[in-house]
Amino acid sequence: MNRYISIGEAAQLLGVSVSTLRRWDREGKVSSVRTSGNQRRYDLDVLLPHRVRQKTDCRKTLAYARVSSHDQKEDLERQKQVLELYCAHQGWTFEVISDLGSGMNYHKKGLKRLLNEILDGCVARLVVTHKDRLLRFGAELVFAICEAKNVSVVILNSGEDTTFEEDLAKDVLEIITVFSARLYGLRSRKNQKLLEGVKKAVEEAQQC
Template sequence: MKKLTITEAAKIKGVSASTLRRWEAEGKLIPERTANGHRRYDLAHLLGLKREGALTVAYARVSSHNQKDDLDRQKQVLELFCASQGWQFQIIEDIGSGVNYSKGGLQHLIRAIADNQVERLVLTHKDRLLRFGSELIFNLCEQFGTEVVIINQTENTSCDEELAKDLLEIITVVSARLNGSRDPKNKRIVEELKAIAGKL
């Protein structure tokens, strides 16, 4: 893998070359040296280096406003867990579907991870992050050296109703995009799928 010069490394980190030299003096980032004494930086190591003040971020989510009590319970569990570990932390919360990738809190979390501001991500359950595709965020965490902590590794059986709502949302989006969605046959298929999802 190509090694980066100090100018290239500073540009990737969004800091000055003097900041990289200071990090080296503090032992936070030790570059390799060429035969001529020039600094060379490893990209993977550079991406994993956290910014000063990087925090533990606890993420809580529910699907709708009428689940506010559940959101409060999630936040309480996250606060107690993080405090018991002695971590400095902040909580990011969202109200929105588990299949919606555009939620404000989720977007803020993704930017913070990519900006090396998140030391670790804490969740009560895996599906609190996203119903489908949470592995993408976990992969992003791995690339940027963010630890992922899931407090309860078992399936969250209390979220069957929420899963049904997410499935209905997917069905609605798909049905809206069907060519000839006014076709009685397509309408019947969509209604049958909604009925099945409603029984979950």
């Protein structure tokens, strides 16, 4: 059986003023019925989802760290420490998820888990040191999913990632390696020479 409450009780339940609730009613954000005396009454079962959406303390904060290769493990630990210190300082209940893999790889174990938890509605906010730590290309899609699921995104450093060039070079080398394996199967010396030349150029640029 539905339980209807007064506008004062509803405003207190939602943590807003009576005037705000009246405005929400006019804008169609909440619905009410009228008594015979023309007083607003609100269905408690309808209002509860609004209260749930506003309370995020039952959802956790996920922090995400990533590097491209094993020789960047020190940077991975540094990212994790920065994320842990920041989240702890904010007083959030948090968990750090980390990945070791290319920013062009959409199938990393940690990234999959991160997206699944966001889609399941378990996450209140996502924290990263840089946008590129999520994905080299496609981070905006993850942010769009976060917006749709009411997940706040916190980027600690919105400037240029200091390891961008190094990571990008490693990602390009990984792509070359994949295509090399496929083209070598064709036993084309022309293809082999072409790929080896590109790989050498990337490695030389990486050392500059």
